[in-house]
Structure formats: C-alpha cells, structure tokens
Amino acid sequence: MSDSKSIKTLAVLTVLVSLIIQMGFAVGVFGPAWLSPLLTLPALAAVAWLWRTAEKQHAASQAFTDLVI
Numbered sequence: 001m002s003d004s005k006s007i008k009t010l011a012v013l014t015v016l017v018s019l020i021i022q023m024g025f026a027v028g029v030f031g032p033a034w035l036s037p038l039l040t041l042p043a044l045a046a047v048a049w050l051w052r053t054a055e056k057q058h059a060a061s062q063a064f065t066d067l068v069i
Helices: 002-027 033-068
Strands: none
Touching: 002 033
C-alpha cells in the first residue's frame, strides 16, 4: 500500500512542480511564455503513468475478487 502512496506522491509532486514553473513562465519570471507548453509534458507523463498503474492495480484487485467470489 505504501508503494501506491509513493507513486501517487511522486505524480502529484511532478504535476505541482510543472504548474509552478508554468506560472513562472506566464508571469515572465523564467523566460518567454511560449516555452510553457513544453513543460506540460512531464506532468502529462506523470498522470499517464499514474493512470496505467491504477488500471493495473484495479485489474489485480478485480481478478482477486473474481477468484474469491
């Protein structure tokens, strides 16, 4: 269970860091705003990875439930 918590924490932190950096680009702190869309890629990858992990865990728990019932 702690492994899934660490995965979720890592994904949330990646998304938050990406959003903070995007806000910095939007305000003009880090450079031109056209670079901001490039920084959504790590956040999208983190969300996709979390989604696939959740699907695998759900499939495993569903298989266990089917086996028990």
